[in-house]
Amino acid sequence: MCGFDTEKKYTPTVCWKFVPSTLTTLIHFDDIQDAARRIAPIAKRTPVMTSRSFDVQAGLTAFFKCENFQTGGAFKIRGAANTIYSIPEADRPRGVVAYSSGNHAQAVAIAAGSIGVPATLVMPKDAPQSKVEGARARNPRIVFYDRFTEDRVAITQRVADETGAMIVPPFDHPKVIAGAGTLALELLTDVSDLDAIVVQIGGGGMISGCAIAAKHMNPKIRVIGVEPADANDTFLSLAAGKRVEIPPPSTIADGLRAQMPGAMTFPIVQKLVDEIVLVTDDEIRAAVKFMLLRLKIVVEPSGAVPAAAALHQKLPPGLKRVGLVVSGGNLDYEMLAGL
Amino acid sequence: MCGFDTEKKYTPTVCWKFVPSTLTTLIHFDDIQDAARRIAPIAKRTPVMTSRSFDVQAGLTAFFKCENFQTGGAFKIRGAANTIYSIPEADRPRGVVAYSSGNHAQAVAIAAGSIGVPATLVMPKDAPQSKVEGARARNPRIVFYDRFTEDRVAITQRVADETGAMIVPPFDHPKVIAGAGTLALELLTDVSDLDAIVVQIGGGGMISGCAIAAKHMNPKIRVIGVEPADANDTFLSLAAGKRVEIPPPSTIADGLRAQMPGAMTFPIVQKLVDEIVLVTDDEIRAAVKFMLLRLKIVVEPSGAVPAAAALHQKLPPGLKRVGLVVSGGNLDYEMLAGL
Numbered sequence: 078m079c080g081f082d083t084e085k086k087y088t089p090t091v092c093w094k095f096v097p098s099t100l101t102t103l104i105h106f107d108d109i110q111d112a113a114r115r116i117a118p119i120a121k122r123t124p125v126m127t128s129r130s131f132d133v134q135a136g137l138t139a140f141f142k143c144e145n146f147q148t149g150g151a152f153k154i155r156g157a158a159n160t161i162y163s164i165p166e167a168d169r170p171r172g173v174v175a176y177s178s179g180n181h182a183q184a185v186a187i188a189a190g191s192i193g194v195p196a197t198l199v200m201p202k203d204a205p206q207s208k209v210e211g212a213r214a215r216n217p218r219i220v221f222y223d224r225f226t227e228d229r230v231a232i233t234q235r236v237a238d239e240t241g242a243m244i245v246p247p248f249d250h251p252k253v254i255a256g257a258g259t260l261a262l263e264l265l266t267d268v269s270d271l272d273a274i275v276v277q278i279g280g281g282g283m284i285s286g287c288a289i290a291a292k293h294m295n296p297k298i299r300v301i302g303v304e305p306a307d308a309n310d311t312f313l314s315l316a317a318g319k320r321v322e323i324p325p326p327s328t329i330a331d332g333l334r335a336q337m338p339g340a341m342t343f344p345i346v347q348k349l350v351d352e353i354v355l356v357t358d359d360e361i362r363a364a365v366k367f368m369l370l371r372l373k374i375v376v377e378p379s380g381a382v383p384a385a386a387a388l389h390q391k392l393p394p395g396l397k398r399v400g401l402v403v404s405g406g407n408l409d410y411e412m413l414a415g416l
Numbered sequence: 417m418c419g420f421d422t423e424k425k426y427t428p429t430v431c432w433k434f435v436p437s438t439l440t441t442l443i444h445f446d447d448i449q450d451a452a453r454r455i456a457p458i459a460k461r462t463p464v465m466t467s468r469s470f471d472v473q474a475g476l477t478a479f480f481k482c483e484n485f486q487t488g489g490a491f492k493i494r495g496a497a498n499t500i501y502s503i504p505e506a507d508r509p510r511g512v513v514a515y516s517s518g519n520h521a522q523a524v525a526i527a528a529g530s531i532g533v534p535a536t537l538v539m540p541k542d543a544p545q546s547k548v549e550g551a552r553a554r555n556p557r558i559v560f561y562d563r564f565t566e567d568r569v570a571i572t573q574r575v576a577d578e579t580g581a582m583i584v585p586p587f588d589h590p591k592v593i594a595g596a597g598t599l600a601l602e603l604l605t606d607v608s609d610l611d612a613i614v615v616q617i618g619g620g621g622m623i624s625g626c627a628i629a630a631k632h633m634n635p636k637i638r639v640i641g642v643e644p645a646d647a648n649d650t651f652l653s654l655a656a657g658k659r660v661e662i663p664p665p666s667t668i669a670d671g672l673r674a675q676m677p678g679a680m681t682f683p684i685v686q687k688l689v690d691e692i693v694l695v696t697d698d699e700i701r702a703a704v705k706f707m708l709l710r711l712k713i714v715v716e717p718s719g720a721v722p723a724a725a726a727l728h729q730k731l732p733p734g735l736k737r738v739g740l741v742v743s744g745g746n747l748d749y750e751m752l753a754g755l
Contacts, residue, residue, distance in 0.1 A: 124463055125484070145712045146465070207709070370546070371750070373484045373745035374714040406712035413708070414753050 092123040103341065106293040109258035109286065109342070112159040116256060117156050120260040123260070125146050125267050130371045138398050140271065144378050145406025150211065151185035151218045151332075152260055152283060152404050153177075153247075159256030160187045160245050170192045176200070176229040179208025180332055180405050181247040185217035194281050197231045197242060199382040205331060205377075205409040227326060248282025250340030258286025264400050265294045273299040274400040275383035278311045280335040281342030284403065287350035301393070302346070303386045305330045305361065311338045311346060312353045329330075329358045329412075332379030332405065333356055354392065360385040365408070366416055372408065378412075380405040429500025437722060442680065443590050445632040448625065455497040456583050456593060458530055459621045462599070464606050464739075469710045474726040477737050479610070481603045484715050489620060490671075491599055491743045492516075492523035492586075498595030499584050508533045511581040512533035514706035515539070515561075515568040518547025519718075519744050520586040520669055521751025524707065525554035538572045544670060544716075544748040563685055587621025588678030603739050604633045612638040612730065612741040614722035617650045619674040619694070620681030622743065640732070641685070641692040644669045644700065650677045650685060651692045668697045668751075671718030671744065681731045693731065699724040704747070705755055717751075719744040 126141040141201045144152035161173055172195035175185040182198040189196035196217040200209060200226040213219065222232050237244050246253060260283075261274060274291050276284040288300040304312055304329035314337070322337040338346060353388055361378045364385035368376045376384070383401040392399065458691055465480040483491035500512055514524040521537040528535035535556040537546060541564040552558065561571050576583050585592060599622075600613060606706050615623040627639040644649055644667035653660040653676070661676040677685060683729035700717045703724035707715045715723070723739040731738065 129487075148468075150712065369714055370749065373489065375708055375714065399585075408709075410709065412623040 089193055098267060098359075102287055104255050104258070104286070104345070106289060108251065108255040109262055110344075111288050112155070112255040113176070113262055116155055116164050118167050118258070119148055119156050119188060121147055122197070123254045125264060125371065125384055126374070127368065128372050131367065131384070131388070134367075136390065137392070137396055138386065139266045139384070139387055140398070140400045141372070141403050142260055142400060143374065143383070143403050144260060144326070145295040145374060145403050147379055148200070149183045149187050149355050150182065150407040151180035151184065151380070151406055152257060152402070153180045154187060154248075155182065156256035156282060157184035157245060158188040158255035160252035161185070161194060161252060164194070164243060166307045169245065171247065172196060172237045172240060173245050174233055174240070174242040174248070175201065175235045175245040175405055177247050179204045179212065180407060183208060183211040183215075185245050186212045186217040189217070190215045197236050197240070197312050199229050199236065201229070205407065205412070207409045208408050211407060222355070225291050248280035249341045250337070251341070254282050254286040254342065256286065257283040258290040260402065261287035261290035262294070265291055268398070268400060271295070271298055271398050271400045272396045273392070274402070275301045275303060275386060276402045277330070277332040277333055277379060277382040277404055278304050278346075281346050283340045283349060283402070285342040285345040286344065287402070292349055299351045299393070302347055302350050303382045304353060304355055305333055306355045306384065308333050308335070309335055309355055312355060313349065314338050314343060328361075330361055330379040331383055332377070335381065352393065354389060356382055356384050356385040357391065360389045361416060364388050369416070374403070375406045375408050377405045377408045417566055420733050430752075443597070443628055443684070445627070445628060447590065447594040448601055448629050449730065451494070451591070451594040452598045452601055455494055455598065456503050458487055458497050458527060459493050460537050461488055461602055464603060464715070465711065467711050470706065470723070473706075475729065476726065476731070476735055477724075478726055479603070479607045479737070479739045480711070480723070480742050481599055481714065483599060483738060483743050484719055486715060486744075487547070488519070488522045488526045489746040490523065490719070491596060491741070492519045493526060493588075493589075494598050495592035495595035495621060496520065496584060498514045499589060500533060500589040501531065502591055503533070503579040503644040504581060505562035505701070507582065511535060511579060511637070512584050513538065513572055513575045513581040514584040514586070515572045516586050516739070518551065519746060521546055522746075524552075525551045525556045526582050528556070529554045531717045536575050538568050538575065540568070544621050544744050544746065544751070545749045547570035548745060550702050557604060575678070585617030587659070587674070588680045590680070593625040593628075593667045593681065593684070595625065596622040597629040599741065600626035600629040601633070604630055605671075607739060608644050609610040609739070610634070610637055610737050610739045611735045612640050612731070614640045614642060614725060615741045616669070616672055616718060616721040616743055617641045618672040618718070620650055620685050620739070623689060624681040624684040625743070626703070627684065631635070631688055638732070638735070639688055641689050642721045643692060643694055644672055644721065645694045645696050648694055649675055651694060652740065653677050654681060667700075669700055669718040669721055671716070672721065691732065693725050695721060695724040695728065695730060697726045701755060713742070714745045714747050715742050716744045716747045
């Protein structure tokens with residue numbers, strides 16, 4: 078039985094196990110290496126930060142993979158560029174279309190713009206202002222929708238049907254997954270002997286790519302996923318052994334509000350992710366504040382989720398050297414003031 | 417005649433010149449190399465950041481020396497540790513005493529604490545809360561004073577007389593200057609072919625140390641100082657050819673509120689600094705915001721002063737590759753919300 082209680086310090090939530098013999102996925106380590114080469118012109122090799130004060134409070138040695146310093150302010154450029162740069166020359170004029178709460182939209186706009194591909198973005202009306210502005214700066218066409226009443230996938234499909242544009246999904250696509258995996262490739266290249274890599278889960282694209290890279294480079298590493306307590310679709314799906322859909326989450330971590338794991342990402346998560354832990358919005362807020370005031374870096378709530386798990390001792394005991402993904406830094410001005 | 421107008425884009429303010437033949441100072445490049453070795457156990461080799469969006473707005477290629485990530489959140493640990501670690505073993509039990517608006521106090525507390533030397537801090541009553549808290553965490557004795565009615569130097573001297581403690585001045589001391597110079601040593605080692613290094617001026621300790629290191633490593637480099645418009649004691653002193661005292665400044669850049677250049681730093685500034693530019697508090701605020709929202713780093717107003725000069729085109733024209741010192745990141749929570 079997989080219970081969880083976000084108040085408890087650490088709740089074992091291991092209901093599945095990494096079984097190397099059953100490992101078969103569509104995406105291989107080679108694809109991640111190819112992605113790294115493909116995206117090099119636009120994606121930064123982001124720095125890895127450390128913090129003594131964080132380590133003291135978390136009781137471990139943390140290595141922050143700082144994707145908040147990435148082009149577009151988030152890791153999303155990795156998957157978007159890997160996908161868009163792979164489009165054959167002849168198909169590029171038809172353009173691309175993407176739906177996203179913001180960081181993916183911004184990344185698609187940047188990657189498409191960098192090689193002259195027209196982009197249409199389908200964004201929720203309540204997306205953070207900073208993300209809308211960030212996307213708009215690249216002059217894409219933007220179509221807004223209501224997150225609670227409209228179906229973004231249907232809207233995106235309609236745009237694709239009308240224009241012939243290629244859909245760049247936010248996570249459930251081999252090129253997007255392989256692109257995201259490049260961040261783990263860099264982290265494990267830069268930092269040796271990690272006991273675990275801790276990755277936030279929205280639709281599961283980033284943790285899938287990171288798990289493939291990390292388990293290939295170090296089969297003993299533990300891959301730990303973290304979800305906001307009310308965006309626990311992957312947690313529930315793993316417990317159920319199949320993809321479960323949840324109501325639209327309201328967590329402060331707006332990038333992790335996926336309602337269901339991806340059809341492609343879920344089997345990868347089932348096979349490669351060792352455990353999932355959940356964090357509350359208060360814990361996420363505390364982590365954002367800690368990183369702002371002590372590490373002196375701006376991290377958006379979605380980006381602070383692994384740090385929140387570490388700071389509040391939600392990670393499994395016994396971990397010493399831990400890689401924590403800081404997925405983005407697009408913190409709204411209003412949210413900053415609100416903290 | 418040395419006029420200035422903070423509204424104008426760039427006002428030439430060169431009233432003195434670097435004359436290598438007259439260069440004689442008490443502090444040499446060797447002292448800075450010695451300092452680098454001495455402080456290595458406690459000071460971080462901070463990263464150098466770049467930002468495409470900053471470069472576009474500033475019209476140059478900026479290299480930010482990120483001392484906001486330094487131990488204690490500011491460059492001050494370099495000078496404090498170099499001074500305190502140089503105290504002979506036998507004299508250490510008598511302790512140290514320092515006056516400071518905050519970052520220096522915090523650095524003295526950290527450096528003294530790291531080798532078991534007792535520390536007394538003389539801090540202004542209106543020092544930012546984050547700096548007082550940061551200092552307090554190291555358990556020093558703290559003596560508060562009123563910046564507008566009391567003489568901090570006299571208070572510090574009284575403590576020294578009563579306890580036998582050694583005074584660690586915030587800037588006017590060879591070890592403090594040499595310690596600060598290590599940041600330029602690192603920057604010029606990490607980034608080649610800089611046209612200029614831009615350094616904020618409080619009492620002039622940092623720019624003195626940086627100028628000695630930079631001019632030694634690259635005699636052609638320009639050293640540009642930046643002061644807040646109402647804390648222009650060095651600007652006025654250079655124009656007058658002697659140290660001039662100004663009334664207590666009220667600039668938002670609380671670390672740069674010195675009223676007069678140091679007796680030791682001023683001759684170094686006269687000889688090695690090529691020009692001084694002034695920035696308004698609004699320009700400083702805009703730079704803090706830009707770095708928060710675009711670079712995703714937390715910089716305190718004093719730390720953003722060189723960036724403010726670059727962003728608002730106050731630097732001399734023709735500079736291409738420019739090192740900008742980000743001296744600290746101890747931004748108050750209240751100030752953060754206020755922005």
